[in-house]
Each structure stands twice: as C-alpha cells, then as structure tokens.
Amino acid sequence: MSETKGRSRAPTIAIVAAIVVAAAVAAYVLLRPSAPGELHVLNWQGYGTDEAWAVALFEERHGVKVIHDNFNSEQEMLTKLRTSPGTYDVVLINSAFTEQAVAEGVLQPIDSAKIANFADLSPALRDSPRFNIDGKLYGVAWVWGVTSFAYNTDKIASPPDSIETLWDPQYAGRIGWRDDAVESVSLAAIATGQDMNHPADLDKVREKLRALKPQIKTFWSSEDEWNKHFTAGDFDIAVYWSGSAARSKKAFNLPVAFVIPKEGAIGWFDGLSIAKDAPNPAAAHAFIGFMVSPEFYVRWDNEVGAPASANAAANNQLPADAFNRVVLGDAAALERLQFMAPLTDEERAKYLEIWEETKTYFAQ
Secondary structure, eight states: OHHHHHHHHHHHHHHHHHHHHHHHHHHHHHHSOOOTTEEEEEEOTTSSTTOHHHHHHHHHHHOOEEEEEEOSSHHHHHHHHHHSTTTOSEEEEEHHHHHHHHHTTOEEOOOGGGSTTGGGBOHHHHTOTTTEETTEEOOEEEEEEEEEEEEETTTOOSOOOOGGGGGOGGGTTOEEEEOOHHHHHHHHHHHTTSOSSSOSOHHHHHHHHHTTTTTEEEEEOSHHHHHHHHHTTSOSEEEEEHHHHHHHHHHHOOOEEEEOOTTOEEEEEEEEEEETTOSOHHHHHHHHHHHTSHHHHHHHHHHTOOOEESBHHHHHTSOTTOHHHHTTTOHHHHTTEEEOOOOOHHHHHHHHHHHHHHHHHHHO
16 A cells, blocks of 8 residues: 555656746746846837837847837836836836836936937937936937827818817818827817816816817727728828828828817827836947937838937938928927826826716717
8 A cells, every 4th residue: 555655646746846847937937037138128019119120130230139018008018117127128108207107216317328329319308307307317319299180181172270170060070089088188278278288277178078079980099090990981180190190191101191280289209218127228228329310210210100200310311301301390380389298196087087078978
C-alpha cells in the first residue's frame, strides 16, 4: 500500500511543481521590465508614432525594437500609466492632461538638451506652462490642431464661415456630431460667446445644445466612422478635427473642406512625454527628437495627412497648397481659437450631466 501510495504521489508532485514554475514564468513575462533593446510607446492607434516606415527607420538607426500599446481615451491612458509603472517609455498626452499626469507622479522630467530639433519648435507651444511645470519640462510639443466642422464641397457650394451653420435650419437633418460631452459643451459655449473651458452660463449652453435636436442626423465617435458616414451621405456638415479632415481629403479623396468659424473654434496641442521609471529613457529622448523632426513630419503629412507640426521648420517644408499651410497657416484664424485647458473633476461631471440630459431630450 505504501509503495503504491508513493508511486501515485510522484506524478502529482511533479504536476504541481510544473504548474508553480509555469505560473512564475508567466508572472515574470507579464511583470518584467522592458528589455534593454525595446522602446515602449503609448499612443492612440494610427497617430503618427506607429507609421511602419518611421518605426523601421528608427529601429534601424538606434538598434531598438519599438513596441506600441494603445488607448481610446485620456482617462484610459492615465489608468495605464498608474497601473503599469516601469512599462512605458514614451507617451502621447494632450496638453490639457499633462499637469494632471505630473501631479499623479506618472511622468518624469525631460532633458531638452537631448531632444533633437527642440530649438525649432514654436516657442508658444514649446514653452507652454502646460509642459513646463515647476521649472521642469514634462512634455515636448509635437502637433496641434483644431476641432471645428467640415463640409461636403459637392453639396455646399458657398463656404460657410460661422459656427451658427451647425444650427442653420436649411441643414436640418444633415449634421453629424461627435458624441463627446466636453467637446459639445465647448462648441456650445463658443456659439454663445463664452469661455469654452469654463462657461459662466451653463443654462445658455444647455439651451444651445437642445436647439440641435432637428439638426443632427447621426453621432460619430471615430475618424473611421466619420469617413463611413460621410461616404454614405449621412451628413453634409459635421464636427471634425483638422488633421482628420486633411486625411479624409488626402488619403480617401473625399470632397471635404474644413472651417475655422469667425466666432472661433477649439484649439488643442499634443505633447510627447516620458513615463516615470521609463526602462529606456535614452531611446525615449531619441524617439521624441525623431518625431518632432521635419524628416518624419513632412513625410507623414504628405503621405497620410496629419495635424500641424509644432516644428515651424517642418511646416515650412510642406507644399504651398498643403492643408496645414492653407487652413492652419492663417494667422488671423488662429487668433480666434480657444485652446483646451485642464478641467476639474466637478466640471467634467457637470458637462457630462448636461450632455446626457441633452441626448435624452433628443430621443423624446
């Protein structure tokens, strides 16, 4: 009996041991820091840093493997930085969220002396207090753009110049709108002559949004959805992003024109930051320098379409008829922009409440 019992336990012990070893290996693979020859980038999918030719070129020059991870919102990005310390090297952050990321301790200071092309960046963006916090640099200005609206040039012959076009009865049932609370409140605030980030009269904002009820044909949430709706003829005018409008026209040959209204529009700019405890800070500095270079940007914009570069030298190398020189090169138009600013949690919650109430009203 004892001999039989002994023989029966041996395989069991071996199996348990194998399971323990396998679990340990799996945990190591999941939690281990990046290999010395890797560079981990956290960004929106399809947003420049993952262009195949650019990744291949950087890998060849620097001898590192570039690995991307993606997020679908700024909140998801912050969550990934919080919950995965020591995982990421470079992270794309909209300037309105950089201060929050610094306050949460998920970014590390950047040495501008190690960033190629840093001197060529627009001082207004490069030296912004959104990136320069307590005397330290936490973000390198990369690209900037505008949220406004675009229209179908095959359907609308006379270029609109007012944000009130979105509320014009002649376009009832022909408007596309992004399903986003902060953006919606911002546009309504601009339309009612208020500070788009901190509107003083939210009742006016609420009323203006409700007035969209007969206008909106469909909501969209991604660039791909926008292009599909546009192609299907679901709308003739729609809220859109400047860089995406450039891609819709260049990459998909859609009859799209972008408008910066006389009342103003939403301005934004994105920066490239280095995560706290980045495994490969040297490669991170080199990668950011490459991303802000004319070499990368001009090809990205010419082949795909991109937001405007924070590097003036890069923008100046674009063709004279390039979208970002024609539309975003208008100094007078740029003076009308209101740039996104950090919002409190209370403000975000209130804007979401207003937007959800508005959508419920639309459905009635």
